[in-house]
Amino acid sequence: MTQEQHSGQRREETTAQDQDVVAAAGQDAGVDDLLDEIDGVLEQNAEEFVRGFVQKGGQ
Amino acid sequence: MSVHRVMGLETEYGVLAPTMPGANATMLSAQVINSYAALVRAGHGAIAGTHWDYTDETPLNDARGFTVERAAADPSQLTDVEPELDAEAVALSGGDAVLGDTLYSREGTEPEVLMNMVLGNGARLYVDHAHPEYSSPETTNPFDAVLWDQAGDHVALAAMRRIATLAGVPDVHLYKNNTDNKSVSYGAHENYLMPRSVPFEKIAAGLIPFFVTRQIICASGRVGRGMLGSHPGFQVSARADFFEAQIGLETTIRRPIINTRDEPHAHWEKYRRLHVIIGDANLGQVSTLLRTGTTALVLSMIEAGTAPALELRDPVAALQAISHDPTLRATVELVDGRRLTALEIQEIYAEAAADHCGATDATDEATVEIQRRWEETLAQLGTDVFSAAATVDWVAKYKLMSSYAQRHQVDFTDTRIAAMDLQWADIRPEKGLYHRLAERGMMETLYSGAQIAHAAANPPEDTRAYFRGRVLNQYPEHVVAASWDSVSFAVPGARRLERISTLEPLRGTKALVGELLDRDLEIGEFIASLRS
Numbered sequence: 298m299t300q301e302q303h304s305g306q307r308r309e310e311t312t313a314q315d316q317d318v319v320a321a322a323g324q325d326a327g328v329d330d331l332l333d334e335i336d337g338v339l340e341q342n343a344e345e346f347v348r349g350f351v352q353k354g355g356q
Numbered sequence: 357m358s359v360h361r362v363m364g365l366e367t368e369y370g371v372l373a374p375t376m377p378g379a380n381a382t383m384l385s386a387q388v389i390n391s392y393a394a395l396v397r398a399g400h401g402a403i404a405g406t407h408w409d410y411t412d413e414t415p416l417n418d419a420r421g422f423t424v425e426r427a428a429a430d431p432s433q434l435t436d437v438e439p440e441l442d443a444e445a446v447a448l449s450g451g452d453a454v455l456g457d458t459l460y461s462r463e464g465t466e467p468e469v470l471m472n473m474v475l476g477n478g479a480r481l482y483v484d485h486a487h488p489e490y491s492s493p494e495t496t497n498p499f500d501a502v503l504w505d506q507a508g509d510h511v512a513l514a515a516m517r518r519i520a521t522l523a524g525v526p527d528v529h530l531y532k533n534n535t536d537n538k539s540v541s542y543g544a545h546e547n548y549l550m551p552r553s554v555p556f557e558k559i560a561a562g563l564i565p566f567f568v569t570r571q572i573i574c575a576s577g578r579v580g581r582g583m584l585g586s587h588p589g590f591q592v593s594a595r596a597d598f599f600e601a602q603i604g605l606e607t608t609i610r611r612p613i614i615n616t617r618d619e620p621h622a623h624w625e626k627y628r629r630l631h632v633i634i635g636d637a638n639l640g641q642v643s644t645l646l647r648t649g650t651t652a653l654v655l656s657m658i659e660a661g662t663a664p665a666l667e668l669r670d671p672v673a674a675l676q677a678i679s680h681d682p683t684l685r686a687t688v689e690l691v692d693g694r695r696l697t698a699l700e701i702q703e704i705y706a707e708a709a710a711d712h713c714g715a716t717d718a719t720d721e722a723t724v725e726i727q728r729r730w731e732e733t734l735a736q737l738g739t740d741v742f743s744a745a746a747t748v749d750w751v752a753k754y755k756l757m758s759s760y761a762q763r764h765q766v767d768f769t770d771t772r773i774a775a776m777d778l779q780w781a782d783i784r785p786e787k788g789l790y791h792r793l794a795e796r797g798m799m800e801t802l803y804s805g806a807q808i809a810h811a812a813a814n815p816p817e818d819t820r821a822y823f824r825g826r827v828l829n830q831y832p833e834h835v836v837a838a839s840w841d842s843v844s845f846a847v848p849g850a851r852r853l854e855r856i857s858t859l860e861p862l863r864g865t866k867a868l869v870g871e872l873l874d875r876d877l878e879i880g881e882f883i884a885s886l887r888s
Contacts, residue, residue, distance in 0.1 A: 328759050331796065335760065335776075338792060343775035350778050352370050352536040353381040353486030354432065354608055 357660060357716040358723040359652040360497050362549035362819060362861045365505040365644070367637055368487040368542040369512055370531035370781070381486035384528050388488040389481055390470050392515040408472040408482065409839035410436050412621065418605050419556045419618040419628060432485060432608040474838040476829040477507060477814055478821030485608075487542050488512065488530065493821030494840075494861050497722050498649035500816055502641050503803050507811035509639075513783050514812075532637045533781035534594040535578065537585035537774065541598040543607065544637035546648060548630040549622065549861060554659050559630065560603055560614045562663035566654050566705055567613050567634050568675045569698040571596065572684060573733050574647035576636040577750030579757070579768055579777040581680055588769045589680070590757065592750050594636045596679035602671050607633050613671055621840035623859045630655070639781060639790035641802045642747040646733060649726035653709040662712045664704045667691045682754055684737060699738050706730050746800045752793060753780050823856075823864030826873050834879045847880050854883045 340346040371388065373379040413436030416424040426434070472482040478493030490508030495501045512530050519528045535541045550559070575593035580586065583597050591597075604612035615633045622629065632651070638644040657663040667690060668674045674688035678698045687695035696704075710727055712718075729747075736744040737751075745755045757773055766773065782788035785795065793799050803811075815825025824843055828835055836853060837844040845854040858864050872885055 329763075331756075331793075331798075332760055332763050334792060335756070335789065338779075338787060338789070339772065340775055340779060343771045346374075347537075347771055347774045347778065349374065349377050350370075350372060350536050351377075351538060352372075352540045352542060354540055354542070 357653075357656045357712050357718040358720055359649050359656075359726045360720070360722065361652055361655065362494050362496055363498070363501050363648060363652065364492045364494050364547045365501055365508075365648070366489060366491045366543070366545040366547070367505065367508050367512075367532060368484055368489045368544070369783070370533050370536065370542065371487055372529045372531070373526045374529060376526045379526070382483060385483040385486060385488040386469050386471060387519060387525075387528060388512065388515045388530070389473055389483055391518045392475075392481060392511060393470050393473055395514055395518055396473075396476070408474070408480065409837040409842055409844060412839060412841050414619045415617060416605070417618040419616040420603075424605060430606060430609055433606065435484075474824065474828060474835075475511065475812075476825050477504065477812055478816065478819075478825035479504065479508065479511070480840075481511060485542075488515075493815050493825065494819040495816045495821075496818050496862075498645050498652055498726060499722055499802070501648045502644045503807065503811045504816060505644055506641060506803060506808045509783050510808050510812040516783070530783050531778065531781040532639055532783055533576070533778065534637055535585075535598070537578075537580050537777070539583050541583075541595060541611075543595075543633055544635050545607075546632040546635055546651065548632070548651065548655055549620075550628050550630055550655060551659065552620075552624075552626060552628045554628075556616070556628075559655075559658055561667070562654065562658035564602065564613055564671050565664070565666040565668055565701055566651075567632075568668060568671050568688070569678060569701040569705075570647065570650060571636070571675075571679060571750075572698045572702065572737060573650065573730070573748060574636070574638065574643045575679070575750045576638055576643070576781075577682075577753040577777075579774055588767075590682055590754055590768055591679045592682055593675075593679040595634060596675050599634065599672055599675055607631075613675065622861050627861075636749070637781070638749050639783075639788070639794075640747065640749040640752065640799055642729070642800050643749040645726070645802065646729060646747075649722075650705075650709075650730050653713075653723075653726060653730075654705060657708060657712050660712065660716070662708060664708045666701060666704065682741070682750070684741060699734060702730075702734055706734060746798060749790070752790070752799060753777070756780075756789065756793065817866035817870070818862075820858040820861050820864035822866050823858060823869055826869075830873060830876070831879055831882070845879065845883060847883055849880065856883075856886060 371381055371384045373384055415433055415435045416429055475481055480491040482489055490511060492504040492508060495504055509532060516528055516530050519525060534544060571593040578591050578594040581589055581591055581597060599611045599613055601610050601612040603614045603616060604610060605616050607615060613634055615631045617631045618628060620627045620629045635647055654663060669689040669691055677686050677688055684697060684699055687697050689695050713723060713727060733744055741751060742755050745752045757776055761767060761773060776789060780789045785791040794801060815821040824838055827843055834845045835843060836846045841859045843856050847854055
């Protein structure tokens, strides 16, 4: 696959994903309740958590 | 033709000490093993973990019929020697003298750091490179494989909880995932026993298109693309971007879709152990079931010569193209020029399996259920991807993140989405996002917490794991070493160790040795009875 094709494909996927974001959220009535809980459970400092999550090689 | 065959799963957990950034990963992993050993000791009195017997480990044998020279192998391939926690590793752990002290002088009685344990459920718990690894006991079907894989999470959680109770020791958090999104990946491997008579080329040819596409029914999802996760976007598989070859012996570098390690841990002339390195670790029980169940069906077809004859033009590129399109519309090219989606390829495999099961009258409950779930999952994914959110891990994760992104008006480059990706796999029920969904009944489960806890302490009854687990529970002070294919006993008065070979995975079962074990003989009598 050439670089050109690759980046073209990526653009297409991003568009498709944006559509799905919209579709997903409209579906569940109970989703708000769940997201409230997730907000409370998520690590306080997301940036520090993500930066600090460093692993060594495995199989 | 059925889903029944000897199989087992391996999980390498991501390991983190949040209050001690840069802590030595091997040290943290050893702490997990030793912590579980302490729990076992507390329950059973004597056992401090049983040494692993490396005699029959042959990680450099290649299924294509040759052996890699030791000197030419990558150091990470030398898995047949005890890993050492040397002075350098201790020194590198930087500023964690407390941690070191605790490991080396715990309760003043255990001078040795355990790197390996064999558990009473027949599993192996050990330090693999820089991760704690749980290798499940041998089971005979996908349902049991799921249960004893879940038991590993129970074991890991128990170890982690105990560490949290130790004063002066930093908490250790464990994650059932496959990458830190900073170039490093670690595995979730599957093992399937096959007759050696099946040619390896046939196995590889039948499996490659299946392995490239099965991610859509059972992968765990990942935020970011490329090994470094530097390109934005959600992808289907956590592991796809770390694969670079079609077939090979390595598992840590130039990772191949088909791994050729030929280390059967059983009668060599009779069996091969297919070592699968291309799966994602699953929190979800149904995703684990689909992963192992459909693979078992495909192996049956390969053995019978009825696997679909598909050949991808570029399997590694196809693996990544499919992973990078969570809408499942990407097509990949076959050598005959056709372009098919992953769904279409999976449907071809599922239909061939249905035909083959029909032709061979495979009507046992487990086989029928795997087929039904496979077909239903493909139908759901083909109609509305999100309708599979209760059973397919990547879909559940993607749906949760998409909802979150919409609520907060952010996209998939937001740090909170990246944090959710990691926290999805936190094995703590109160923190892990998978577990939060499951607790709300939004993920279908197959086993209760009580069943999983039972499997963490008791072996499957229909493989040699039964013998291994039961003797560890019953004669802990006499079992001095164990491996997949042997158990060694110290018998008072005997001049040497009694090494009992367990090269036949389907012996040592409850049906064969249960009654003998129930008699609870004195160890010498027990060994004599086994030998008679």
